[in-house]
Amino acid sequence: MPTAVGRRADRLAPIQRVSRGIDRVTRGIDRRNVVRGAIVAAVAYAAWLAIGTFGRPYNFFDMKIYHGAVVWWASGHELYEFIAPETTLGFTYPPFAGLVMLPMAQLPIGVAGLVNAAASIAALALVLAGLLRPIVDRLGWPLWFTVALAVPLAVAIEPGRETLGYGQVNILLFALIMADLIGLRWRSRRGTHYAATDGPLLRFLYGGAWAGAGIGLATAVKLTPALFIAYLLITRQWRVAATAIGTTIGVTVGTFAIVGDESRTYFGSVLWQTERVGAADMTPNQSLAGLLARLYDSIETPGLLWLAFSVLVLALGLSRAASSRADGDELTAFTLVGLTANVISPISWTHHLVWVIPAIIVLADAAVRRREASRGMPQRTGSGPAFGGLPGVNGLRPPIWYPTLTGLRHGVAAIGLYLLFLISPIWPYEHQLPEMSHYQDGLFGALMENSLALALILLVAALPWRPGAEPAFYGDRLARAVVVNGHR
16 A cells, blocks of 8 residues: 555656656756846847837838839839829939849838848847947856847837838948948957968958948948048048048949939939928937927028037037047947937938947946946045045045946936937927927927937037047057057
C-alpha cells in the first residue's frame, strides 16, 4: 500500500520531468537575456500603443504621391506635371530622387510603403547602434539590448511615426548623414579596424576615406542637408567637404545627363515654387517660418523678420556646432547643424524633425556623464588637488546633495524632450487660415500649436555638448601626442 510520501512523489514526478525538460532546453541560455527580451517586447508593445494613442491615422499618404508620380513618369509623362488625385500636391524632390524611386513603380503602393518602412527601421537601428556604441561600451551595457530598446522608442515619437506612417524618406537621409559621422570616427582612428593583410576594399571602408559621400547623396535628394557642407567648410574639414561637394555635383550632373528635361524643369522653376508643398502657417510646419506665420496669424511668413531671425539662428547654430567639435563632441555638432537646418528651412514638417533623436541621446548621456563625474569628486575639506583640483578653496566641502542632483537638469531635459515629441501637443490645437485663427484657443493654444518649433529653437541655443566624448576628433597629431604621453 503506497504511503503518503510515495503518493506525493508520484504527483510531483510529471512536474519534475517538465522542469528537467525546460532546463535541458534553456541550458546555455543566459537567463538575463530572457529577461531583457521580455523587457524589449514590453517596450515595443508600449511604443505601439503610444503610436495609436498620440499618432494620427496613417495610410502612406506621401508615398502615394511619390508612387503615383513615378508611375506617371514611367508611362511617358513629365514628372513634375503629376498632381495626386483629390489634392493639389505633386512631386517636389530633385530629379535624382525620382530616379532613385523609379523602381518602386513596379510595386503596389502598399508594398512600396512597407518596403520603405522596413528599410527605414533597419537604417535607424544601424544608426542607433553606431551612436550608442561608445556610450554602452563605457557603461558596460549590452549593445543589442540598448539598440532593441532605442528603436521602438525612437519610432514612437512624432518624427519616427510620421515618417513611417506617411512613407517619407527622412530616416534614410538621416542615416546617410550619420554614416559620414561614423566614417569620420573610423578615419580618425584608422589602423585600428583592419589588419595589414586586409585588402584595399576593407582599408577603404574602415579608413573612412568615403566620409562626406553620405552628405553629398542626401543633398542631391533634398537640398537642406547642404548646411552640413557649410559646417564642414567652417570647421576646415577640407577633404570631407570636398567629397560631399564632389558627390553632390557628380550626382546632379549625372542626373542632367540622364533626364535633362526634368532637371531643367526642377532647377528652372519647380525649386522656386514654395507653394507646391503647402502654406507656411500650416500646423505641421514647425520651422521658424511657420512659427512666425502663426504668431502673425497670417498665411504667409513676414519675410524680412524671418530672414533676420534665420541669419541669427544660423550663426548661433553653426558657431555652437564648431565649438562642440573643437571640444571633441562631433555627434552634438552634427545634431546642432541638423536642428539648425530644421529651424531655418521655410518648411519643416514634423516628420523632418528626426534630429531630436540624437539630441535626446546627447542630453541623456550628458546627465550620465555628470552623474559619474560627481561620484568621483573628493568629499574632503581642503583645497588644491585634494579638493578636486580647485585652488583657493579652504575649509569647504561640496554640499551633500550635490552628487545626487548632478546631471538632473540634463536628465529632466532628455525626458521632457522625449515626452514632448511623444505626445506632440500641436494636433489638438491645429488651425488653418482663413477658416480659423491660430489664436482660436487663446495664448495656451497658440503655445501648444508652436511647441515643437519652440523646442527646436531652444535646443539650437542650449543643447549641451560633452567635452571629450569623441576625443579622436581632435585630430591625428593630438591623438599621436596623447599616445606618446601615455594618456590614451
